Amino acid sequence: MLSQAVVKRLKEIVGEKNVVTDKVGLLTYGYDGTLLSGEALGVVSPTTTEQVVEIVKLMNEHDIKLVPRGAGTNESGGTIPSEKSVVISFTKMTKIHEIDTENFVAVVEPGVINFDLQVELAKKNFYFPPDPSSFKASTIGGNLGECSGGPKCFKYGVTRDYMLGLEVVLPNGKVIQTGGRNFQSEPGYDLTRIIVGSEGILGLVTKVFVRILPIPRAKKTMLALYDKVEDASQTVADIVAAGIIPTTLELMDNLLINTTEDFTHAGLPRDAGAVLIIEVDGYQEDMDEQVKTIGEIASKIAKEFKVAQSAAEVDQIWTSRRSAFGSVARVRPSYGVNDITVPRSNFPKAIGGVLKVAKDFGVTIGVVAHAGDGNLHPLILFDQRNKEETETVHAAEQALCMMALDLDGTISGEHGIGLVKKKYLDKEFTPAAMEAFRKIKRSFDPSNRFNPGKIIDL
Amino acid sequence: MGVLQDVYEMLNTCNKCGGCHTACKTYKLTGAETMVARGRIQLIKAVADGKLEPNQEYEDAIMSCLLCGECAVTCPNGVHGNELVMAARRDLKLKKGIKPFVKSFALNTLASPKRLDMGFRLFKGMGKSFLNKIDGLDYFRGIDIRNFPTAKKPFLEQVPEKITVQHPKHKVGFYVGCFLNHALDQTAHSVVKVLTKNDCEVIIPKDQVCCGLPQYCYGDFETAKKNARKTIDTFLDKYSDAEVILSACGSCVAMLRHDYLKLFADEPSYLEKVKLFCEKVVEFSEYMEKIGVDQTKLHNSTPLTVTYHDPCHMVRGLKVTKQPRQLLQMVPRIEYKEMFEANRCCGAAGLIQAFYHEVSTDITDQKTQNIKDTNADLVATSCPACMLRLQGGINKVGQKQKVMHVADIMANAYED
Ligand SMILES: Cc1cc2nc3c(=O)[nH]c(=O)nc-3n(C[C@H](O)[C@H](O)[C@H](O)COP(=O)(O)OP(=O)(O)OC[C@H]3O[C@@H](n4cnc5c(N)ncnc54)[C@H](O)[C@@H]3O)c2cc1C
Numbered sequence: 068m069l070s071q072a073v074v075k076r077l078k079e080i081v082g083e084k085n086v087v088t089d090k091v092g093l094l095t096y097g098y099d100g101t102l103l104s105g106e107a108l109g110v111v112s113p114t115t116t117e118q119v120v121e122i123v124k125l126m127n128e129h130d131i132k133l134v135p136r137g138a139g140t141n142e143s144g145g146t147i148p149s150e151k152s153v154v155i156s157f158t159k160m161t162k163i164h165e166i167d168t169e170n171f172v173a174v175v176e177p178g179v180i181n182f183d184l185q186v187e188l189a190k191k192n193f194y195f196p197p198d199p200s201s202f203k204a205s206t207i208g209g210n211l212g213e214c215s216g217g218p219k220c221f222k223y224g225v226t227r228d229y230m231l232g233l234e235v236v237l238p239n240g241k242v243i244q245t246g247g248r249n250f251q252s253e254p255g256y257d258l259t260r261i262i263v264g265s266e267g268i269l270g271l272v273t274k275v276f277v278r279i280l281p282i283p284r285a286k287k288t289m290l291a292l293y294d295k296v297e298d299a300s301q302t303v304a305d306i307v308a309a310g311i312i313p314t315t316l317e318l319m320d321n322l323l324i325n326t327t328e329d330f331t332h333a334g335l336p337r338d339a340g341a342v343l344i345i346e347v348d349g350y351q352e353d354m355d356e357q358v359k360t361i362g363e364i365a366s367k368i369a370k371e372f373k374v375a376q377s378a379a380e381v382d383q384i385w386t387s388r389r390s391a392f393g394s395v396a397r398v399r400p401s402y403g404v405n406d407i408t409v410p411r412s413n414f415p416k417a418i419g420g421v422l423k424v425a426k427d428f429g430v431t432i433g434v435v436a437h438a439g440d441g442n443l444h445p446l447i448l449f450d451q452r453n454k455e456e457t458e459t460v461h462a463a464e465q466a467l468c469m470m471a472l473d474l475d476g477t478i479s480g481e482h483g484i485g486l487v488k489k490k491y492l493d494k495e496f497t498p499a500a501m502e503a504f505r506k507i508k509r510s511f512d513p514s515n516r517f518n519p520g521k522i523i524d525l
Numbered sequence: 526m527g528v529l530q531d532v533y534e535m536l537n538t539c540n541k542c543g544g545c546h547t548a549c550k551t552y553k554l555t556g557a558e559t560m561v562a563r564g565r566i567q568l569i570k571a572v573a574d575g576k577l578e579p580n581q582e583y584e585d586a587i588m589s590c591l592l593c594g595e596c597a598v599t600c601p602n603g604v605h606g607n608e609l610v611m612a613a614r615r616d617l618k619l620k621k622g623i624k625p626f627v628k629s630f631a632l633n634t635l636a637s638p639k640r641l642d643m644g645f646r647l648f649k650g651m652g653k654s655f656l657n658k659i660d661g662l663d664y665f666r667g668i669d670i671r672n673f674p675t676a677k678k679p680f681l682e683q684v685p686e687k688i689t690v691q692h693p694k695h696k697v698g699f700y701v702g703c704f705l706n707h708a709l710d711q712t713a714h715s716v717v718k719v720l721t722k723n724d725c726e727v728i729i730p731k732d733q734v735c736c737g738l739p740q741y742c743y744g745d746f747e748t749a750k751k752n753a754r755k756t757i758d759t760f761l762d763k764y765s766d767a768e769v770i771l772s773a774c775g776s777c778v779a780m781l782r783h784d785y786l787k788l789f790a791d792e793p794s795y796l797e798k799v800k801l802f803c804e805k806v807v808e809f810s811e812y813m814e815k816i817g818v819d820q821t822k823l824h825n826s827t828p829l830t831v832t833y834h835d836p837c838h839m840v841r842g843l844k845v846t847k848q849p850r851q852l853l854q855m856v857p858r859i860e861y862k863e864m865f866e867a868n869r870c871c872g873a874a875g876l877i878q879a880f881y882h883e884v885s886t887d888i889t890d891q892k893t894q895n896i897k898d899t900n901a902d903l904v905a906t907s908c909p910a911c912m913l914r915l916q917g918g919i920n921k922v923g924q925k926q927k928v929m930h931v932a933d934i935m936a937n938a939y940e941d
């Protein structure tokens with residue numbers, strides 16, 4: 068429990084309404100997108116950088132940890148409260164300070180929801196390329212915390228590639244500004260890139276300078292349907308080998324086609340073994356050529372290839388793809404999402420590996436993948452209430468991670484490490500590299516006050 | 526099995542994906558995780574698991590839900606947050622009863638025709654003039670009380686039980702509902718006018734009662750059932766010659782058509798009769814569309830711009846969205862303009878406007894802004910509760926639009 072004095076101070080800093088200490092409130096800030104949960108001592112929702120500074124100082128005085136939180140949709144346990152911690156929720160810092168279309172910059176607060184930013188940008192014919200499937204709920208602060216990717220990553224890169232600068236409150240309560248609104252890289256250390264993807268363990272981001280782009284003039288969305296998921300993975304490798312970079316190259320297997328169809332009724336064929344969603348963008352003149360080349364490559368293996376004819380059709384396809392994670396509880400109540408990533412050329416092998424794990428462990432796995440990036444999300448479906456089954460699932464997850472590492476891949480492409488993947492990190496990095504991580508954490512946060520226990524143990 | 530155990534599988538199907546964050550207005554406006562479907566569901570689950578004893582904060586989370594159903598259509602897992610909240614309210618009612626104030630002031634009054642009538646008479650006679658004298662008290666918790674309409678006398682006392690026409694083609698039973706009976710009697714007259722102009726004989730049972738929705742929403746299934754039974758028996762036994770049972774209130778229709786089936790699910794001996802009743806229930810615009818309106822009889826010389834607000838129960842409960850828009854566009858010289866987020870809740874949400882007024886006021890303010898952006902002269906809708914809420918909200922911010930029922934706009938276009 069927080070002492071009366073601390074609660075009183077917190078209320079003075081952020082106002083009565085923005086402090087939660089009752090059991091009901093705490094319960095709702097104890098979970099995220101994973102199956103884990105915890106309970107904080109309190110939840111505080113600041114609305115300005117000054118308030119964040121005051122909160123950090125107060126917590127330091129009382130030796131209380133802080134767990135930063137956006138929308139709490141992460142898939143790594145990254146916002147699960149640790150012992151003796153207060154959750155600092157950024158959902159009330161939602162101002163879009165500025166949209167500067169001349170210099171391709173927007174300045175936003177961390178609690179701005181990705182989708183809300185896209186809506187404002189679209190009014191000026193601009194957009195922010197990182198668009199995780201959770202973009203209607205997830206915040207810019209959370210996106211940068213995990214260095215999220217999205218369907219457009221193949222061509223446009225991940226969140227990191229769109230962060231120009233940050234305002235950060237450090238664990239000692241001091242405020243720094245990293246980078247800036249200019250494109251050039253930072254003189255000195257690139258602190259922006261150290262903070263991005265650091266999952267809230269190094270600093271609290273209170274302002275973000277993001278790079279924005281004009282909406283491409285034209286785009287085409289295609290669907291390729293396959294009998295088997297292995298066949299689809301071969302097209303992915305073929306497209307990459309041909310040196311073509313579509314905007315997106317997304318894969319869903321039969322299980323996901325069916326769960327998303329239950330929700331969207333987009334008309335994807337329920338008997339297909341897999342579907343590839345392929346999108347290209349650019350100038351109108353280039354569209355036909357690109358569609359033709361991709362069509363030729365895909366048609367070698369696909370049982371059907373088609374180009375979406377209307378905007379409504381495109382919308383439906385994307386609603387399906389974006390609801391993939393969300394929709395699997397229709398089959399089984401719990402899921403373990405994996406985030407393994409392999410070099411693109413190894414993508415077919417990774418698909419083979421996933422199928423083998425499913426068979427070896429006798430578990431149900433649905434596959435959805437940002438295939439262009441070699442990033443796979445094998446979703447293992449089960450029921451958490453069944454202890455035995457849960458253990459098998461954990462073993463299968465480990466096997467998936469090992470398989471990815473064997474293929475020169477990584478255990479996490481975009482969801483972060485948090486608590487969930489922590490135990491596999493030293494399989495990917497050498498002891499010396501792990502020590503370097505610890506040293507960076509200690510130099511920012513010697514008392515281990517920000518999001519302790521996430522990514523690495525000190 | 527307890528109420529929450531019955532819905533446990535659905536509780537457990539929410540995998541906390543956050544998909545409902547955009548859908549839920551109470552979250553959008555507060556940023557509080559207790560005020561979104563995901564949070565509410567996790568709390569209900571905690572109660573079901575015995576990890577949480579219902580307390581005041583829990584009640585606030587459950588009672589502040591608008592029951593707008595937006596989360597249910599947005600959830601990729603097919604979880605119906607609104608139904609889980611309903612189960613939680615029922616569970617609360619069984620465990621703790623209903624708060625005396627809500628119960629006596631609102632629910633019991635609504636449930637009994639006599640008390641409701643008394644209430645309105647009191648409000649009209651003393652309350653309203655008294656309130657008018659207090660400066661600054663135009664709005665009670667965002668509700669425009671100074672302009673709150675009251676019928677001179679209840680509509681049911683103004684009309685005969687049967688209104689005949691020269692060449693009857695259809696026989697329609699009219700379920701009036703509390704709001705049209707006591708507050709918006711003009712709209713009830715409009716409904717009758719449009720029906721008779723389209724060769725419908727109208728039967729209006731005098732002894733009809735509240736449909737039971739307000740009680741049902743607060744988990745008081747017993748009272749809701751009593752009223753439901755009375756409604757069903759009245760229409761089916763005494764007025765069985767009515768081909769359909771029509772209402773001009775989307776919420777009443779959703780209750781009569783869908784929720785009655787749920788209420789009596791545990792009473793197989795009566796359920797057949799309930800089914801018969803539910804099949805006969807129609808919403809005003811749905812019915813007019815079905816029987817076909819003779820457009821040549823509609824006249825209007827003033828050019829008007831009209832926009833339409835979809836009540837929650839119409840769009841998500843009944844899935845009726847096209848018909849009211851089509852009817853409006855049949856009226857000559859009406860230019861129809863769609864507003865942004867026409868299908869989102871107006872903030873009335875039954876008694877939420879009185880008990881959680883901070884949230885509902887913000888929701889209404891957004892709605893009135895969307896209305897303003899259309900430059901419309903008139904706002905049409907299909908639910909009297911929305912009508913009152915919208916007009917109050919519009920007046921509060923000093924806008925000029927008039928809110929009318931679709932039936933009112935049509936009725937005005939017929940010669941007397
Ligand atoms: C249905 C679904 C689909 C998803 N799709 C994708 C996808 O396509 N691609 C993808 O990459 N991820 C995806 N995710 C995972 C998740 O949505 C992303 O990681 C997202 O960026 C998290 O944002 P959030 O606002 O929910 O952050 P949270 O979960 O609240 O936080 C994420 C991390 O950032 C930290 N953090 C948050 N705000 C701040 C701040 N202001 N300062 C410092 N640290 C902060 C937190 O401590 C935490 O470590 C998906 C999740 C779901 C449920």
Ligand code: SF4
Pocket residue numbers: 393538539540541542543544545546562563566596599600601602603604606
């Ligand atoms: S109710 Fe549905 S949309 Fe909301 S968090 Fe649960 S599963 Fe996701």
Ligand code: SF4
Pocket residue numbers: 548549550551560561562565589590591592593594595596597606607610
């Ligand atoms: S019914 Fe409406 S207010 Fe209630 S949880 Fe669902 S979206 Fe939110």
